Amino acid sequence: MIVDVKVPTPGESISEVELASWLVSDGDLVRKNQELAEVESDKATLSLIAPESGKISLLIEDGALVKVNSVACTIDTSVEVPAEAVKEPVQPEAAVDTITPSSGAAESTSSEKLSEDTSLHSCSAASIKSTPLARSMMAAEQMSADEVLKGLKKLSSKEVEAILEIRAGKVVVSSASHETVTRNEERKAMTQLRKQLSKRLVKVKNETAMLTTFNEVDMSALMELRRAHQDAFVKKYGYKVGLISFFLKAASLALQKFPMINSMIDGDDIVTPNYVDISVAMQSPKGLLVPVIRDVNIKSLSEIEKDMNSMATKARSGKVSLEEMTGGTFTITNGGTYGSMMSTPLINPPQSAILGMHNIVDRPVAIKGQVEIRPMMYVALSYDHRIIDGKDSVSFLVDVKKAIENPAIIAFGGKSPEETLLGL
Template identity: 55%
Template sequence: MIIEIKVPTPGESITEVELASWMVSDGDIVEKDQEIAEIESDKATLSLLATEAGKIKIVVEAGETIAVGAVACTVDTEFAGEATSQATPEASSEPAVGEEKQEVSPKPEQPEAKANTTNYPDAKVSPLAKKRMEEADLNIDEVINGLKRISTKEVEMVKNLPEQETPSSGGGHSAFIASHASRDAERQKMTMLRKKLSQRLVAVKNETAMLTTFNEVDMSAVMALRKKYQSKFIDKHGVKLGFMSFFIKAASLALKHHPMVNAMIDGDEIVIPDYHDVSVAVQTPKGLMVPVIRNIETLSLDGIETSLKNLAEKARKGKIGLEEMTGGTFTVTNGGVFGSMLSTPIINPPQSAIMGMHNIVERPVAVNGKVEIRPIMYLALSYDHRIIDGKDSVGFLVKVKEMIEDPAKLLAGGFDPEQEVLGL
């Protein structure tokens, strides 16, 4: 029986998607609910599952755009019984008719042995390809052996390669540079996700009155607290205590004091949510994604850290769902992990504000009339000046600064604990 596997609906208003990659080859035997392909829309990357077991016939090639509801492949269920037998190496020592026999070599125990062992020592590998190979844990032999077909493109590339000249100098930095000199350029097709991201970023610049305000934060107190209780935190909650959770929690409390920073424009109205759904920018191989942690106002630091860990892992693996990336009211991004000193982050529509964290650097600052060296982070808040005034934007950052420099205020809702005790 032939079963058609159609492209599912990733979400409302999405009419077509890109079939990013196939995880199986044409003619493979697949099992029920096995992941067979990755589908990429302008909002998220989803997995295509086999609805039944059997032999697969691919209808749409990887990289093609396909309409939602169209047939991506078919499965012949008459071959369903062969799935288990093919999965067992001992079942047969000979390849099936029309199939190539694959030699499976055991993985070495040490990763460096895999990288150094190759039958193609003179093969050229571009820096980008080398990075992709490291991410996929592949060596040169596995890439070359994994090629299914040599096309005229590869033949022409090899035929037109210039003869390599051996550097006359012996070894050293100059010889290394000469041997790796290249004028090659790699072209990549822009994914639907990056196309949509590009359109949205340009739209934000054109359609909002975006302004950025800055402040600096002394990280001494948070760093000391983190160092003192890190091991106990891990033992009790099973996750590491990072800086992001402090800033996300502080941002949530600051939003209570300045609710307009959490607002957004809807037509002729301003919507001010009473909840704080914080989008967290995560860099993935396929582009920037902003999964949402909902109701931050109800979460403790360990709850935020656990949510951050789970969403970041799913985003990097491309397994995050569309519902986990929509509905945020405020965004936090951390360019400091890449070494950024200062930036003006772009608003994530339809939100009206985004807070940017940066790297922590020891800088001389004045403390009680004396110059001291303190770990300082620059904070940025980009906001839509159409609905957020300077008083709210500056006040928001000052409130976050106060809570990070005195973490006890996180327990007092952003207020001074001593004044709360005294009822002032």
Template identity: 55%
Template sequence: MLVDVRIPSPGESISEVELTRWLVSDGDIVEKDQEIAEVESEKATLPIIAPEAGKIVLVVSAGMVKVNEVCCKIDTSFAGKTPMVMSSNNNDSQPKVEVVETPKASVPGKAVFQTHEDEITDRIKVTPLARELMREYNINIDDVLNGLRRITADDVQMVKDTLNNPVVTSEKPNEAQTWERSEERTRMSQLRKKVSERLVTAKNTTAMLTTFNEVDMSRVQEIRAKYQTEFQQKYGVKLGLMSFFVRAAVEALRLHPMTNSMIDGEDIVTPSYIDMGIAVQTPKGLMVPVLRNAQTMNFAEIEKEILRLATKAREGRITLEELSGGTFTITNGGIFGSMLSTPILNYPQSAILGMHNIVDRPVAVNGKVEIRPIMYVALSYDHRIIDGKDSAAFLMDIKRMIENPEKLLFGGDDPIRKLIGL
């Protein structure tokens, strides 16, 4: 019995997706619920799951395909047979590779190696450096050949070109070398195209401006160093920097609701909830999973949800629902070593907070110069609905709550003022 496998739909508005790669080859035996391919749309990457066990018959090649189109068939009469070895890099257009075994020398030793080397020097070119390393490690040429994974079509073509157009090489270290000038052209993915469109829309539609401040990270680093082990043992996740900034941003957004707003036509929409987008770099590009109702989360819930969403995003298994929406975004360029940047808005949101790397810097503390761990933070905002005063006040509240984390317990207010009723 042949079972049709169709291209899944990432969303109602999407009629075409890109089948980026097959995870199996034509004729492979697959199991039920096995991932057999990946499709990518402008919004998310989705796996294609085998609905039944059996033998795969590929119908379409990698490339652009229609939603709900039959991409392959599964012959269930082969169900239960031994699955074939599959590679995540297989493609239906790739030929099978034949492994050619080469007899290996059975007697080790430098004398035998030298004799064997002399015998095959005329048919295999070995550089002086490679020859010296082979002597040092007591490895002969047959060992090297047997250690090669496989001979590819590119290898054959390269040898053919070399034989047809021999190039005289020189081993003189000071002789100038000629480098080939070439270009590589790669087709832009659907996700990358969508991200590009959104970035251009944000730039051309909003009146974006950025304000900056610096934050002393001493107290946060002390708390993490003191409670990291206990926190990880209790909750199973590390106490990271992001949970502090998410909680601080939640309290600052409550104090400055326009920063959590967005423009819809001629209306300003201000949600009563806070859906916090956390920018994550993935092999497919930048994605922004969303923490729903971040205003209700504690530190452990924030860390667990960020870990879950980031893992799904990097594995290409995140859903459209987990990426959509969001009322405010935090991005951390500091993990890549960025000192300062102007993050671009995640349209149609009106503000985005940028974190950066932490560097020990000399600062004035009570009239004295001290070395403190300092992070520069940036807030990019839509000046159409957020005034400069409000953006600066928002960033100052972030600074105060990060430098004094106790304030997070009292909505950003000073605990002593709360204690004495001010």
């Protein structure tokens, strides 16, 4: 019997996806539930899974744009699949082991072997297939296909990760041979994610009245709080609490005080949710992802941090689902992770505002008439001036600043301990 294997649907609003990479070849014998291909939409990567065992016939080429629910391949279930017939995927760990030094002599031999392999492959690297995910990882790390292990016919993200381990110091690569420097250009098609991101960024600039307001935050109290209680937190919950979780909680309190910042425009209407779902920008091998931490307004710090850890793990492995990136009411992005001192973050539509965190730098500041060195962070709020007034945007950012500089405000639901005590 011939079984059709259809392209999966990432979400209701998506009608077209890219078949990023086949993980099997035409005519291979495959087993039920085996991963056959990677399928990329503008927001997520999905796996094409074999519904039955048998002989596969590929109907679509790598990199092709296809309609969801169209037939990507067929499986002839009448062909028996012996246990030894299914090809095992390339294991990057095994490849690395062959060039990992265990002694001085081995280090020299391995280095020479790796140098020889890349030299032999430099002339044919252009003919090697690579997935969009692998290409984006190589571009981000300034890596060429020449550096990937000899003998591969197709590059995937796993092989790129193996080379990154080599670069980190497991292998000392010989630099005895120098290639002639040539001026060249590379042209490659945009991935679906990059295409959609480009459209969204242009749309934000053209269709919103975006402004940005800035402030600076003294991080001393919050950093001291984390230092004093981090060990106890880890002992109780099994994971550390990060700075961004405090910003999520501080922002949720301020959003409840200034609900228009938590609102969005829908046609001629303004929609204001009574909940706070905060999108958090995270980097992944395939690009920027913005998963949503839901109900931040009613969650504790430990619950927020647990959700953050879960989403970060999924983002690193490219497993964040479309549903997990849908429905946020506000966004936080942390450019400080990459050393950014100040920026004007772009609104994440259809939301109306985004908070930008930045790096923490020791700077001299005036404290009660004295100059002191304090760990300071610039924060930025970009907002849609069509529905958010300047007064509310500035006041919102000041409230976030107050909560971070006095973390007790977070514990007392947006008020200082004194205000809570006096019933103010």
